[in-house]
Amino acid sequence: MPLALLALTLSAFAIGTTEFVIVGLVPTIAQDMGVSLPSAGLLVSLYALGVAIGAPVLTALTGRWNRKAVLLTIMSLFVIGNLLAWMAPNYGSLITARILTGLAHGVFFSIGSTIATSLVPKEKEASAIAIMFTGLTVALVTGVPLGTWIGQNFGWNATFLVVSALGLVALIGSALLVPSNLKKAVPATLSQQLSVLTQPRLLLVYAMTAVGYGGTFVAFTYLVPILEQVSGFESSFISLIMLVYGVSVAVGNIWGGRLADRLGPIKALYIMFTALALVLLAFTFTAGNPVTAVLTVLIWGAFAFGNVPGLQVYVVQLAERYTPQAVDVASGLNIAAFNVGIALGSLMGGAIIDGMSLMDTPWIGALIVVLALLLTRLSGALDKRHQLQTV
Numbered sequence: 001m002p003l004a005l006l007a008l009t010l011s012a013f014a015i016g017t018t019e020f021v022i023v024g025l026v027p028t029i030a031q032d033m034g035v036s037l038p039s040a041g042l043l044v045s046l047y048a049l050g051v052a053i054g055a056p057v058l059t060a061l062t063g064r065w066n067r068k069a070v071l072l073t074i075m076s077l078f079v080i081g082n083l084l085a086w087m088a089p090n091y092g093s094l095i096t097a098r099i100l101t102g103l104a105h106g107v108f109f110s111i112g113s114t115i116a117t118s119l120v121p122k123e124k125e126a127s128a129i130a131i132m133f134t135g136l137t138v139a140l141v142t143g144v145p146l147g148t149w150i151g152q153n154f155g156w157n158a159t160f161l162v163v164s165a166l167g168l169v170a171l172i173g174s175a176l177l178v179p180s181n182l183k184k185a186v187p188a189t190l191s192q193q194l195s196v197l198t199q200p201r202l203l204l205v206y207a208m209t210a211v212g213y214g215g216t217f218v219a220f221t222y223l224v225p226i227l228e229q230v231s232g233f234e235s236s237f238i239s240l241i242m243l244v245y246g247v248s249v250a251v252g253n254i255w256g257g258r259l260a261d262r263l264g265p266i267k268a269l270y271i272m273f274t275a276l277a278l279v280l281l282a283f284t285f286t287a288g289n290p291v292t293a294v295l296t297v298l299i300w301g302a303f304a305f306g307n308v309p310g311l312q313v314y315v316v317q318l319a320e321r322y323t324p325q326a327v328d329v330a331s332g333l334n335i336a337a338f339n340v341g342i343a344l345g346s347l348m349g350g351a352i353i354d355g356m357s358l359m360d361t362p363w364i365g366a367l368i369v370v371l372a373l374l375l376t377r378l379s380g381a382l383d384k385r386h387q388l389q390t391v
Contacts, residue, residue, distance in 0.1 A: 002119045005131055007173035008112055011075060012135025014166040015105050017143030018082060019047065021163070022098075024148030024242050025156045027225050027235075032156060033091045037358075038350025041221045043098050045350075048342035050102020055336045056329070058103060059110040067115055067182040068174075070107065075171040078104040082164035086157045097160075106339075110332050118182045137253060140305075141246035148224075149239035196330045199322045201382065202315065208375045209311050209334055210341035212273055215368030216304050217345030218352065219280060219361040223297070226358055231293040241294060248301030256306030265314035266380040272307040273373040279303060280366035284359060308338075314379075 022029075022043050030040035062070045081101030088094035116132045117125040151159040196202055219226075227233045227241060260268040279300045286292035312334060319330035345368070349361050 002177075004119050004174070004177040004179065005116060005128060007170055007177050008116055008132045009135040010166065010173060011078075011108060011170040012112065012132055013139045013143060014135075014163055014170055015078065015108055016136040016139030017147055017166070018078075018101055018160070018163045019051075019105060020140060020144045021147035021151070021159055022047065023221060024144060024224055024238060025151045025159065026222065027228060028151055028156045029094075033094070035091055036354075037222060037225055038353050039091070041346050041350045043095065044217070044221050045343040045346040046095055047098045047102040047105075048339040048346070050099040051106040051339040052336040052343065054103035054106025055110050055332050055339075056106075058107045059332065062107065062111075066180065067111060067118075068178050068180050070111055071115060071174055071178060072171065074104040074107045074111075075167060075174060077101075078108070079164050079167040079171060082160045082167060085160040086164060088157065102339075106336070109335055115178065115182060119179075137250045140249045141243070144246055145239040145243035148242050152235050152239065195323050196319070196326050196333060201318050201322055201379070202330055202333075204375060204379050204382075205311065205315050205318060206334060206337040208269070208372050208379065209315075209337040210344065211375060212276070212307060212311075212369060212372035213338050213341030214345035214348070215280065215365045215370075215372060216276065217342045218349040218365035218368060219283065220304065220365075221346040221349045222353065222358060222361055226287055226361075227293065227297075230287045230359060231290050233290060233293075241297060244294065245297055245301040248298050249305045252302035252304070252306035253308065255302070257309035259306075260310035260313055265310040265317070266376065266383065268310040269307055269314070269376045270373070270380075272303055272310065273369055273376060276300075276303040276307070277366045277369040277373065280362045280369060283362040284366075287359065287362070311338075 026037060026040045026043070029035075029043065030037050033040070062073075078101055081097050081104060084097035084100065085094055088097055112132055116128040120128045147159045147163065150162060224238055227238060228235060233241065256268065256272060259271065262268075263271075279296060283293075283296045283300065286296045312331065315330055315334040316327060319327040323330055345365070348364075348368075352360050352364055
């Protein structure tokens with residue numbers, strides 16, 4: 001395995017940690033900054049919007065740049081964004097820092113796969129991408145609980161200092177190990193990008209992605225306040241629960257990918273969205289007991305991100321059918337759709353807490369996931385109609 005691939009994996013680990021660790025720090029930041037829980041939850045929403053904008057827009061703008069130059073620029077932006085978050089004197093400056101970091105995140109995962117595949121022979125491209133994305137999985141298993149623990153014991157801003165140090169190591173590793181003569185893909189033309197946005201079948205999948213993730217993040221954004229205020233856990237236990245959740249996510253990702261391979265993406269998504277809606281609904285009733293709360297969170301993690309492989313594979317399959325000239329663009333826009341869902345779900349969760357209560361977030365999130373399930377059934381029905389027409 002090329003050492004340059006390890007630098008990309010470390011970058012993915014640092015970026016994954018800074019994206020999701022904020023969920024464990026929401027109550028701490030709210031208390032320290034003197035803002036409400038919904039206001040602190042905006043740090044999740046606005047970061048996700050930064051990713052959603054950064055992925056398609058900044059990737060297109062830097063399409064003709066040298067790939068290594070883009071990588072070093074965005075990792076520098078990532079380090080600066082986390083340093084600004086560490087030094088943030090007030091809530092407004094922390095929001096600015098999060099948006100900057102989100103922009104870097106969006107571009108990294110748009111070009112990271114291209115760089116990873118250029119480092120290995122053709123027959124090892126899929127493995128190279130998988131290795132890079134293990135950085136995200138490891139971040140959920142170890143980076144997020146560790147970052148939560150650091151934030152609760154040394155102050156939330158200490159977490160961002162540690163993440164910026166990780167980003168700096170990844171930046172130096174990329175500068176030293178990633179070759180400068182990387183092959184550069186031909187940038188998609190504006191008309192090719194627009195063809196993706198005007199294809200109804202792809203827009204339907206983006207809606208499935210955004211709604212499915214939005215339903216999860218209505219409640220997940222405020223998971224820590226629920227565990228503290230409703231389940232009765234001390235803050236010292238939260239990082240351990242996040243570790244359990246992260247392990248469950250890692251297992252769910254692997255299982256979700258195998259399920260999509262075996263049954264096809266649509267059938268796998270039926271199962272994932274149905275189970276996710278049931279788990280969120282159940283959490284409304286199980287959160288009041290510490291034991292049932294942890295068991296529900298464990299099951300929740302297995303299904304919350306297990307739909308990612310199926311959604312990504314499905315987008316690529318439909319893009320190859322309807323917009324074969326812009327498959328990469330279509331795939332990148334699905335990453336943006338994930339983050340639009342995270343942003344809207346977090347915003348909705350904050351509005352629910354303001355107007356209703358903390359424990360109304362899980363069952364409302366479940367209803368939104370049911371909508372994703374209905375959209376999935378519609379897309380499956382359209383697939384069957386297409387198959388009949390082509391016979």
